[in-house]
Amino acid sequence: MSRIEEVLRYIRRSRRLKISLLLAPPIIFLAIWFYAPFLILGLYSFNMINIYREIVFTPSLEHYTRVLSWTGAINIYLRSLYFAGLTVILCLLIGYPAAYYISFKMKKYKDVFIILFIIPFWVSFLLRTYAMMNLLDERGLLNTMLMSLGAINTPLKIMYTDVAVILVMVYDYLVMMVLPLYANLEKLDRTLLEAASTLGAGPIRTFIKVTLPLSMPGIMAGFLLVFIPAVGEFVVPELVGGPNNYMVGNIIYEIFMGARHWWIGSAFSMLFIAFILSLVIVYIRKIGERGLAL
Amino acid sequence: MSIFLKVFVIMVFIFLYSPIAVMVLFSFNESKSLGVFTNFSLKWYEKILANPHVWSGLYNSLWVAAVVTVVSIILGLMMALVVTRYNFSGRSILESIILIPIIIPEIAEALSLMVMYIFLNIPMGPMTVIIGHIAFDISYVTVVMRARMIGYDKSVEEAARTLGANEFQTFIRITLPMLYPAILASGLLAFTLSFDDLIKTLFTTGPGFRTLPLIIWSSAARGGVSPELNSLSSFALSISFLFAIFRLRAEKGAGR
Numbered sequence: 001m002s003r004i005e006e007v008l009r010y011i012r013r014s015r016r017l018k019i020s021l022l023l024a025p026p027i028i029f030l031a032i033w034f035y036a037p038f039l040i041l042g043l044y045s046f047n048m049i050n051i052y053r054e055i056v057f058t059p060s061l062e063h064y065t066r067v068l069s070w071t072g073a074i075n076i077y078l079r080s081l082y083f084a085g086l087t088v089i090l091c092l093l094i095g096y097p098a099a100y101y102i103s104f105k106m107k108k109y110k111d112v113f114i115i116l117f118i119i120p121f122w123v124s125f126l127l128r129t130y131a132m133m134n135l136l137d138e139r140g141l142l143n144t145m146l147m148s149l150g151a152i153n154t155p156l157k158i159m160y161t162d163v164a165v166i167l168v169m170v171y172d173y174l175v176m177m178v179l180p181l182y183a184n185l186e187k188l189d190r191t192l193l194e195a196a197s198t199l200g201a202g203p204i205r206t207f208i209k210v211t212l213p214l215s216m217p218g219i220m221a222g223f224l225l226v227f228i229p230a231v232g233e234f235v236v237p238e239l240v241g242g243p244n245n246y247m248v249g250n251i252i253y254e255i256f257m258g259a260r261h262w263w264i265g266s267a268f269s270m271l272f273i274a275f276i277l278s279l280v281i282v283y284i285r286k287i288g289e290r291g292l293a294l
Numbered sequence: 295m296s297i298f299l300k301v302f303v304i305m306v307f308i309f310l311y312s313p314i315a316v317m318v319l320f321s322f323n324e325s326k327s328l329g330v331f332t333n334f335s336l337k338w339y340e341k342i343l344a345n346p347h348v349w350s351g352l353y354n355s356l357w358v359a360a361v362v363t364v365v366s367i368i369l370g371l372m373m374a375l376v377v378t379r380y381n382f383s384g385r386s387i388l389e390s391i392i393l394i395p396i397i398i399p400e401i402a403e404a405l406s407l408m409v410m411y412i413f414l415n416i417p418m419g420p421m422t423v424i425i426g427h428i429a430f431d432i433s434y435v436t437v438v439m440r441a442r443m444i445g446y447d448k449s450v451e452e453a454a455r456t457l458g459a460n461e462f463q464t465f466i467r468i469t470l471p472m473l474y475p476a477i478l479a480s481g482l483l484a485f486t487l488s489f490d491d492l493i494k495t496l497f498t499t500g501p502g503f504r505t506l507p508l509i510i511w512s513s514a515a516r517g518g519v520s521p522e523l524n525s526l527s528s529f530a531l532s533i534s535f536l537f538a539i540f541r542l543r544a545e546k547g548a549g550r
Contacts, residue, residue: 012461015380022376026369026432027391033429034395037406040413053413094306101303105296120310122538124490126507127527130514131313134320137328137519141316144329171313232399234493239514249401256405266409269402280397 038273044266063267073251073268080247083162084231087169091177091226092219094170099178099218100211103185114182121175129239132168133159136240160242168236173229177222184218185211217287224283228276248272318531321524328519338525347509348526352533355505358420359488362427366484367477369428370435374476377436378443395433403430404497411498419500426498427488434487435480442476475544482541490534506530 011017043049047060067073102113120128135142136158143155158164188211196206234249241247246254252272255265320328324335342348373392377385395403407426411418450472454464470477492507499508510530513523 016382019376019380019382022372023388026373026436029369030391030395030429030432033407033425034403037403037410040410041406044409049413094309097299098303098306101299105299116307117310119538120314123314123531123534124492124507126490126492126510126514127531127534128313130510130519130523130527131317133514134317134328134519134524135313139328140519141320141329171309174310228397229399232401234399234401235511249399252401252405256409262409265405269405273398273402276397276399277394 041266041269044262045270047263063263064271066264067267067271076246076251077248079245080231080233080249083166083169083247084227084233086166087173087230088177088223088226090166090170091174092222095174095177095181095222096215096219099181099185103182103188117178118175125172126235128172129168129236132171133240136164136167159240160245162241162245164240165237165245165247168240169230169233172236173226176225176229180221180225181215181218184215184221188214220283220287224280228279232272232276314531317524318528320521321528323521326521328521338521339529341522342526342529347504348506348529351504351506351509354420354503355489355507358424358427358505359485361424362431362488363481363485365424365428366431366435367481369432370439370480370484371473371477373432373436374439374443377440378446392433392436395430396437400430400493404494407494408497417500418498419503422498422500423495423503423505426494427491430494431484431487435484438480438483439473439476442479443473446472478544479541482537482544486534486537486541489537 011021040049043055045063047058047063048055050056050058098117102110102117106113123131134140137143138155138157138159142158143152146152147155158167192210192214193206196210197203201209231247232249233247234253237245237247237250238253248268252265252268255261255268259265319331321338322334322336323331324333324337373388377388377392404426407422407429408418410416411422416422451464451468454468455461459467490507491505492511495505495508496511499505504512507530510523510527513520513526517523
């Protein structure tokens with residue numbers, strides 16, 4: 001009994017021991033179930049695991065060179081960047097005026113409208129995607145309405161095209177752009193705008209010279225919060241895109257589950273993760289960690 | 295100028311709400327049509343609620359999320375306590391360790407975990423799903439808790455210590471009750487993340503173990519849109535809304 005008390009007293013006194021004891025369970029959990037899988041992926045990608053699932057020392061870069069010399073893969077990579085980039089731009093074009101209007105033009109009920117903006121995003125990502133499938137379907141409400149209004153004669157084929165993938169991604173990620181923008185615009189010092197107009201700048205000039213530059217941190221945070229999940233998107237192209245609209249996530253999935261080539265799949269994943277992490281590191285270096293706080 | 299902006303914002307709201315509204319509306323449609331509403335009917339709901347797979351999926355989702363929430367809260371609380379209370383070398387490394395699971399796309403995370411399960415011959419089933427969910431929920435819990443702990447008043451703890459409470463008593467009777475809003479908010483987030491998760495579950499589940507999102511995913515991927523799936527999705531949506539309302543109330547409580 002007294003021995004236990006002695007140990008407890010020792011723990012109480014040592015700060016370092018306290019920190020280690022608190023950190024050990026979560027860190028060990030993450031090390032085993034989050035970081036170790038990437039270590040195994042790394043071993044696969046450098047050809048250090050053979051087909052019998054044994055770790056062998058035969059390091060080589062052949063899988064990386066195969067991925068990098070495979071034009072089909074490069075094209076899918078570029079397509080993902082293009083889809084994600086377009087999604088970000090559209091989210092910005094739709095989200096900025098909305099955030100601006102709620103923050104600057106509304107006097108009462110600001111909070112109500114921001115909540116109204118967030119409510120559709122309480123619904124899970126999968127359900128939102130499915131709800132859009134419903135609307136865009138060839139037999140869906142959009143086509144039925146347009147045809148009965150006489151706007152079109154044959155139903156629009158939106159599903160299983162690039163347009164569907166981008167439209168659904170914009171729908172799914174819009175809130176990730178609007179929230180950081182709104183938070184940024186709310187913090188913007190209104191006296192600066194008054195000063196600009198006192199000094200003779202019109203509303204458009206004030207917007208371009210004052211509001212827009214000051215809201216850059218919000219735009220950058222929104223960019224990152226939309227771009228990162230969008231570039232790694234898997235569900236949306238799988239559900240509303242065809243085989244011609246595949247993105248990185250889908251091709252990695254195909255290599256692992258369809259072709260069962262874990263070595264190439266690992267190399268592809270490692271390159272993709274390196275790309276995402278370098279993007280975030282550049283962002284943190286340039287803007288700081290604050291923008292990432294969720 | 296202002297009127298254009300107003301019309302634009304109204305259109306954005308229509309864009310946000312119409313897909314969900316249409317889905318819910320057509321789940322009550324009597325005919326199989328997705329474009330014309332004929333008559334109000336509950337027959338699709340009767341059909342899905344009579345399906346035992348739906349109930350077992352819901353049950354699986356709920357108990358997995360409950361276990362994930364409890365474990366994530368405990369592990370996340372340990373991490374958040376260290377991050378907010380102590381200054382030590384290697385802090386920035388710890389911050390990166392916490393942030394990386396939030397940054398890396400889920401598909402890469404899920405596939406790598408699946409690769410490890412197969413590499414180590416771990417049979418996949420409910421346990422592997424739970425582990426996968428916890429592995430990325432810890433980070434979210436830590437981030438939310440840390441944000442909530444910033445205004446924490448340490449002097450109350452010191453007062454308890456001065457009045458003769460030992461460290462354990464102080465933690466149970468002072469620290470935990472004061473952290474209750476932070477724990478509630480991050481716990482509800484962890485629950486929602488796990489309850490809604492598709493990708494991690496898809497790759498780490500074993501034969502026969504399906505959650506609600508998995509059922510919706512496989513029927514959407516196989517058969518596309520159908521009135522039956524509309525009613526199942528609306529059913530799932532009402533559960534999500536229930537949790538969201540809880541979360542909003544918890545956040546209000548924490549704000550006070």
